[in-house]
Amino acid sequence: MHILVVDDDPVSLMIMASRLEQFGHEVAIASDGFEALQILEQSAVVSFVISDWMMPGMDGLELCRKIRTTPFRRYIYFILLTIREDKASLVEGMDAGADDFLVKPVDQEELRVRIRAGERILRLERQLDEHNQHLEQLNRHLQQAYDTIRNDLEAAARLQRALLPAPATLQGFRFEWLFLPSRFIAGDMFGYFRLTDQHVSFYQLDVAGHGIPSALLSFTLSKMLFQGEEQGLLRSRLPGEEKHCQIILQPAQVVSELNRRFEADADSMVYFTMVYGLIDTRLGQVMFTQAGHPAPIWVRRDLQQIVRPSSGGFPVAMLPDMTYETVHLTLAVGDRLILYSDGITECENAAGQVFSEQRLLNLVESYAHQPLHGLTEAVGQALRHWKGDEQFQDDISLLAIERLSSWCG
Amino acid sequence: MHIETRQENNALVVQILEKRLTASGVPDFKQALRAALKDPVPLLIIDMSAVEFVDSSGLGALVSVLRMLGGQNDLRLAGVKGAVRELFKLTRMDRAFKLFDSVTDALAGS
Numbered sequence: 185m186h187i188l189v190v191d192d193d194p195v196s197l198m199i200m201a202s203r204l205e206q207f208g209h210e211v212a213i214a215s216d217g218f219e220a221l222q223i224l225e226q227s228a229v230v231s232f233v234i235s236d237w238m239m240p241g242m243d244g245l246e247l248c249r250k251i252r253t254t255p256f257r258r259y260i261y262f263i264l265l266t267i268r269e270d271k272a273s274l275v276e277g278m279d280a281g282a283d284d285f286l287v288k289p290v291d292q293e294e295l296r297v298r299i300r301a302g303e304r305i306l307r308l309e310r311q312l313d314e315h316n317q318h319l320e321q322l323n324r325h326l327q328q329a330y331d332t333i334r335n336d337l338e339a340a341a342r343l344q345r346a347l348l349p350a351p352a353t354l355q356g357f358r359f360e361w362l363f364l365p366s367r368f369i370a371g372d373m374f375g376y377f378r379l380t381d382q383h384v385s386f387y388q389l390d391v392a393g394h395g396i397p398s399a400l401l402s403f404t405l406s407k408m409l410f411q412g413e414e415q416g417l418l419r420s421r422l423p424g425e426e427k428h429c430q431i432i433l434q435p436a437q438v439v440s441e442l443n444r445r446f447e448a449d450a451d452s453m454v455y456f457t458m459v460y461g462l463i464d465t466r467l468g469q470v471m472f473t474q475a476g477h478p479a480p481i482w483v484r485r486d487l488q489q490i491v492r493p494s495s496g497g498f499p500v501a502m503l504p505d506m507t508y509e510t511v512h513l514t515l516a517v518g519d520r521l522i523l524y525s526d527g528i529t530e531c532e533n534a535a536g537q538v539f540s541e542q543r544l545l546n547l548v549e550s551y552a553h554q555p556l557h558g559l560t561e562a563v564g565q566a567l568r569h570w571k572g573d574e575q576f577q578d579d580i581s582l583l584a585i586e587r588l589s590s591w592c593g
Numbered sequence: 594m595h596i597e598t599r600q601e602n603n604a605l606v607v608q609i610l611e612k613r614l615t616a617s618g619v620p621d622f623k624q625a626l627r628a629a630l631k632d633p634v635p636l637l638i639i640d641m642s643a644v645e646f647v648d649s650s651g652l653g654a655l656v657s658v659l660r661m662l663g664g665q666n667d668l669r670l671a672g673v674k675g676a677v678r679e680l681f682k683l684t685r686m687d688r689a690f691k692l693f694d695s696v697t698d699a700l701a702g703s
Contacts, residue, residue, distance in 0.1 A: 392649035450661060453656060453657045454653075457649070496683040498686075499652075
C-alpha cells in the first residue's frame with residue numbers, strides 16, 4: 185500500500201517512514217499540509233495518510249478538512265497523530281474528518297494493527313465504489329433502453345393518429361369524434377369513408393387489453409377496413425353484378441368475416457369489440473352490427489327521444505363460428521347516432537366512481553340541439569373534469585354521426 | 594390476486610376473492626387456473642360472487658379458460674351478477690358460459 189507521512193520534524197518523519205517500509209509499504213513524505221495536498225492531487229495511488237497534528241503553515245487538522253472537501257476520485261483514509269488522548273482533541277479531530285488516531289510516541293504493534301484496520305476500510309470503500317459504478321452503468325443502459333422505447337411508442341402514436349379521419353361531411357352526413365388515448369398508443373380506433381356514391385361505411389373498435397399488442401391489432405384492423413374494398417371484405421365481387429347496392433356486404437357478414445380472419449390465440453386472447461355500420465345516404469337507412477361493443481345511442485330529433493336500438497353481440501376474434509346480427513334503422517334529418525367505447529362509461533374519478541352510461545346519456549340529451557362538435561367537445565371536457573387529469577386508464581373514443589339534410593348525390 | 598381452490602364432491606371450485614378481475618390480476622388468475630387444471634377435472638366451477646367488475650382483459654381470461662378446456666370438461670360460472678352480468682349480456686357471453694346464481698346451484702347443475 186502507498187502511505188503518505190506528513191510531519192514537520194524530519195527525525196520523526198524518517199522514523200515513521202522507515203517503520204512503514206519495514207511493514208512492506210511504499211512511503212511518500214511531506215513536511216506540511218500544502219506539500220501533502222500536492223502529492224495527493226498528483227498521485228492517484230496514495231489513499232492512506234498518517235499526519236502529525238501540530239505543523240507550521242497548514243496543520244494536520246486543516247489538512248484533514250481540506251482532504252474531505254476536495255473531490256478526490258477515491259476515499260482517503262486519514263490517521264491523525266496526537267500527543268495527548270483527551271476527549272476534546274478526539275472530538276475536534278473526528279469533526280475534521282479523521283478516521284483514526286495514534287498517540288505519540290507510537291507503539292510499533294499498534295501502528296501495524298491500525299494500518300491494517302484502515303486497509304480493510306479502504307478495501308470496502310473500493311468495493312462499494314466499483315459496485316456503484318456498475319449500478320450507474322446499468323442505470324444508464326436502462327435509461328437508454330427506456331428512451332428508445334418511448335421514442336418508438338411516440339412515433340407509433342403519431343402514425344396511429346394520422347390514421348384518424350378529419351371531421352367531415354359525407355353525402356349529407358356529419359361525422360365528429362373525440363379521441364383521448366390512455367398512454368402512448370391506443371387499442372381504440374374508428375373511421376368512416378365513402379363506399380359508393382350512395383353508401384358510407386363507419387366503424388368503431390376497441391381491442392381488449394392495453395399496450396403494444398392491442399395497438400398493433402387496432403392498426404391492422406383500421407388499415408384492413410379502410411382498404412376493405414380491395415380485399416373483398418366490405419363488398420363481394422360477384423361476377424356479372426352491376427348494381428353497387430347488391431354487392432355491398434351486410435355488416436353482419438363483414439363482422440363474421442373479421443371473426444374468421446382474426447381468431448385470438450387462446451393464451452393471449454387479443455380480441456376486440458366493434459360496431460360496423462353502413463349508411464344508405466339517400467334514404468337515411470342505417471345497418472349496423474354491434475359486436476360486444478356498447479350499444480350505439482340513437483337520438484331521434486322529431487320524437488325528442490333517446491333510443492338504444494340494439495342490445496349486444498359477441499366480441500370479434502374471441503370464439504370461432506359466432507353468428508352476428510344486422511340492426512336496421514332509419515335516421516330522419518337531424519337524427520344522430522353515437523358510438524362510444526367503454527373507456528368513457530368506466531372512466532373512474534379520484535373516489536373510484538365510474539363516469540357511467542347515465543352521465544353520458546345526460547350529456548347527449550342536453551346537447552341534442554347544439555351543433556355536433558359541441559357534443560364531442562362537451563364529453564371531452566366532462567371526462568377531463570371527472571378524471572381530474574389527462575392520465576386515462578383506458579382509451580376514450582366517441583364517434584358522432586348526424587344526418588344533416590336530404591341528400592341527392 | 595387472491596384465489597382459493599377447493600374440491601367439492603366431483604367438482605373443483607376456484608373462488609376469486611377479489612372485487613375486480615382486470616388486466617393487472619389476469620396473470621395470477623391464469624397461473625392459478627393452469628395449476629388447478631394440471632390434473633383432469635370433470636367439473637370446474639369458478640365462483641365469481643365476490644367479483645363486482647370485469648374488464649375486457651378479465652373477460653378474455655375467462656374465455657381462455659373455456660377454450661383451454663376445449664369443451665371436454667364442464668365449466669360453470671357461479672355468482673355472476675350486477676355489472677359483470679351486464680357485461681356478459683352485452684358480449685353474449687351468457688350464451689357461451691353456463692351461469693349459475695351460486696356454487697350450490699352450479700354443483701346441482703340447475
